[in-house]
Amino acid sequence: MRSQVVIVGGGPSGLLLGQLLHRRGVDAVVLERKTRDYVLGRIRAGILETGFVNLMREAGVAERLDRECFIHEGTQIADGNEMFSVNFQELIGESVVLYGQTEVTRDLYDAREAAGARTIFNVDDVEICGADTEAPFVTFTAGGQSHRIDCDFVAGCDGFHGVSRQTIPLTVRKEYEKVYPFGWLGILSETPPVDDELIYANSERGFALCSMRNANLSRYYIQCSLSDRPEDWSDAAFWDELKRRIPEHVADKLVTGPSIEKSIAPLRSFVTEPMRWGRLFLCGDAAHIVPPTGAKGLNTAASDIHYLYHGLMQFYEDKDSEGIDRYSEKALARIWKAERFSWWMTTLLHRFPEMTEFDLKMQQADIAFLRDNVDAQRVMATNYVGLPF
Structure with missing residues (x-):
């Protein structure tokens, strides 16, 4: 089998890259370890930066997004019983x-199927070979048979636990990581959102976030211990704790109901360098992870796809390798800024176990400065909506 590009991973970043390349006449096959239904069953955040939306439009898959999305013109920051807006x-x-990320993925799968582009599901034993040569290939098993795809390039979009990053020798790659001493307990409920905008809340009991999926589907989170399990928290206990962490006037109008999904996510900041080795390129969670505070995970993956897509098109259409040669440099320059913003929002709003009284005063001063200073708000807004590619 032969393809110009092999994309390892059938999540939103891999699918977006495949769709963008397809529309420009570049053949790309997508390899996915799970089934389509499994991928679409993942519950993920869905705050999209302008750059991501523009990529979806360029890929020709934004019709439903433009029709059904909710526009957020700002966000709310709560500190105890006080709350202010950053517009x-x-x-x-x-x-x-x-x-929602699930809807992004669904739209991309539908477009890929309509175009007749190749997607192979239920693949195992993926191995990326010859990435440091001019003739890479990928081997895998599917349907009980062994397969090989020869290609020009490999895009590793297979997440933190995938094979792509591990393919780069330890003598070449360097990893940077910060693991946070808490997690997020999140529930999904068929209830109307408590507010039209997201509410990020700092309280003496810990962080909370009020979010939504649509007008009748809400997503709420509270900071929790890493030793907690979802089954340790009844719905009633969750709602009670959430109300304690958000301003009273917000808690009074909160509509509660049975959870339809409940999970705990650990928080970490992670970056690997470089994001390119030979003809292998890392994208999204394969190369970097941000804590969910600030909604940068999916959006940082999109910026990688932007740089890689344009680099590949420069190579195929203009016979110029400058874009792919500078891919890692360009991608990492933006990634580290997104990492800084996610780290800042996380430290601004969470209670850390080792915090001293001085640390608490500094956190309170930081929130007060953001509340009272329009320039500080402008910096936050610039980062939240997404830095330019």
């Missing part, structure tokens, strides 16, 4: 949109 539209003239 992105007023500060910098831009917004973010709410459109």
